[in-house]
Amino acid sequence: MNEKKIAAEAAIEFVEDGMIVGLGTGSTVGFFINALVPRLKSGLRITSVSTSHRTSELANSVGIKLTSLNDVPEIDLTIDGADEVDKNLNGIKGGGGALLYEKIVAGYSKKNIWIVDSTKLVETLGKFPLPVEVMKFGSNQLIKKLEKRGYNPKFRMNNDKFFLTDSNNYIIDLHPGRIDQPERIDKELKSFPGVIETGLFINIADVVIVGRGDEYEVLKKTLK
Helix, strand or coil: CCHHHHHHHHHHHHCCCCCEEEECCCHHHHHHHHHHHHHHHCCCCCEEEECCHHHHHHHHHCCCEECCHHHCCCECEEEECCCEECCCCCEECCCCCCHHHHHHHHHCECCEEEEEEHHHECCCECCCCEEEEECCCCHHHHHHHHHHCCCCCEECEECCEECCCCCCCEEEEECCCCECCHHHHHHHHHCCCCEEEECEECCCCCEEEEEECCEEEEEECCCC
8 A cells, every 4th residue: 555645534533623824845745635534524624834836736626725824823732744754853845945935834833743655764864965945036046056055956947947946036956965963954954045944843843754665654853
């Protein structure tokens, strides 16, 4: 059975009636939204804040009520995927291009749950390209700076055009190799003019549900 689907179905148990639920972006979140349908038909009432146009369209199609982040007091629970997760539950996100909205929604959530398949677990981050959302203005200068710093940057493309986020920004995918100090890398990248947000999600996930074969495992953040 699909590990993403197993993890997504397990996450349904965390959703309670009346909750405001943040919805991430990507195929795993798609499984989660579809898995909600039987509970919605049985009377579950939730209001959701979406992180992308793509997620909003899917949520609308199954009858999930959507609202703006500005119109809620806070988010009870956000469900999202991840491209990589390390042993400290830090992650790389943004493969779907929604990292900015995902990080904003996560930051205003009381609880963040990531749902992933077993291939996403790594000892150390860095194998998956690190997305960075950047302003269009001056982006050629920024990519030169990133090259000099050894980040091996590449503009994300959509066929022969620059990929555009829902905020109409570019994404530069970095290939830094092993990321031993994600906090330092995140801070350095944000110091470069033109960088809006990075795909390093540090100390954000409270729970990670991992699909493993036909079962799942629940990983929880350990308090230090």
